[in-house]
Amino acid sequence: MMPGVTIWRCTGCNAALFPERLLCPHCHGARFENERVHEATVEEISVIRHMLGQENWQPRRIANVRVTDDLCMTVGLLDESGPGARIVLFQEGEAPYGRAK
C-alpha cells in the first residue's frame, strides 16, 4: 500500500476534490493538481457483515472520514479505529484505506 491518498486541487479556486472531476464544481475550472493527503479524522464507521452473493464473507470495516474542512471520503478501515480517531491514509490501486496513527 502506498502512503497517502491522491486528491485533486482546483488550480482556479483551490477546492479540494475526491473523486476526480472533469470541471471544478465551484468555479468550473478545468485544471487540477494532484496532491497527497496523509491524515483524516473518522466520523462514522460501519462493519460490513454480509455481502450479497458472497459466501464465507469476512466482516470488513469502512468509515466516512474528514480529510479537510470541505472534503470527506469513504475508506476501508484496517483496524478498530472509531469515530473521532485520527488515522493515517493509504492507497491500494485507487482505493483509500486508513488505520490509527
Place this chain on the structure above:
Amino acid sequence: MFQNAAIVGVGQSAYVRRPEPGQSTQTFMRDAVAAALADATMDACDIQGLAVASLSLAPDTAVDLAWKLGLSLRWLMQDSNGGSSAMNMLGHALRAVEASAAETVLVLGGDATGLAGYAKVAANFNTVTQKHLAPLGHGGPNGVYALVASRQMKRYGLEKFDYGHIAIAQRAWAAKNPFAVYRAPLTMEEYLAAPLVADPLSRYDCVPVVAGAQAVIVARPDRAPKGRPGVRVRAHRASFNYDNQAGDGLQTGIATFAAELWREAGVGPDDINVASIYDDYPTMVLAQANDLGLVPGNDLARFCRVTVAERKLPLNTWGGMLSAGQPGGPAGGLNGISEAVLQLQHRAGERQVANARLAAVTGYGMTMYRYGGTAAAAILERAE
C-alpha cells in the same frame, strides 16, 4: 397541473425472491404490460409511447423491448436514474401526452438480476464505485447508507428502534398486499433482534432484492376506463446532482424544489392522505419525508414514534419495497406510483385509506459515491 394527461392504468407482474428458469426481466415486464393494458382497457396497438428503465435489460434497449412487445411507437425513451427513474419517466410521459407527442405512454420498469446479479450491479454501479468503493468491500448501497444512517442518528437523536417503526408499519400494510413477498407481521422484538448487515443497518432496514416488473399508462384523462376516475398530477419536480456529493446526504434533492412543488400543487403537506416515499432504507424515507415538509419541526424521532408508529400518515401502503420487495429501483419506484393511483381510485382493497384524494409520491436514487444524487416528487390527485 397537468390538465390533459393522467394516469389511467396500472399493472404489475408477480414478485419472486428467485426467478425460476424461463423467467427473465423481459418476461416479468411482459406480464406487467399485459396487466396494465387490461387495467386501462386498452390494446397494445393503443400505445404510442414507451418509457422504460431497468438495471438488467442490456444488451437490449427500449426499442428492442418495443419490438418484442409488438409496439409501434412515435415516442420512446430509456431512463437510467435508478430509484428516481419511475418518477422521472412519469414526468416525461405526462409532458409527452400534454404536448401531443403521444396520446398514450406506457411507463415500464422491471428487473430480475438475482442476488448474484444484483451484487455485480452494486459493485459496478459507476466508475467511482468500481475504483474507490468496491475494492474496500463496501457492501454496495448497504454500506453507503449505513454511514448515512449513523450520521442521521447523531444529527436527529434517533435510536435504532425509530427505524423499526417504519419497517413494522410497512409490514402491517404488506400483510394486505397479495403481491408482497414478506407479509408476516413483524414485531419490534424481531426487528431489534435481526442480524446486522452493515452496522447500524440490520436485516429489516435493507430492501430485499426480488424479481418483478411494474407498468403504468399515461394518457388523456378521457381515456380512463368508464366509471373510474383518472389520476391527475398536480405538480411534478425532479433534481439531479443537487450538491455535487459535498454534503452529508441527510438532505436530498427534494429540498431544492419542495416549496415550488407545493406552490404549484396548490395544496400543502397537511392535505396529503397517503404517501409513497421511496424506501430503499428507512433512513432515506425520513430524509425525503423531511425534505418534503411532512415532518413538523424536522423532528424525525417524533415522526417515527407517533406519525408512523400510530399510523397517523398512511405511508407506503403496499408495504413499501422493504416488505413487498425491490425488483430494481425503477420498478420499485413505479410500485409507489401504482399504489398511490390505486388508493386515489379507491381500489386498494383491504389496505384502502378512506376517502383518499391526494397523494405524495417520491423517488430517490443513484448512489454516486456517498449518497444518492437523483430525486423527484409529485402530488397526485383523484380526478373526480
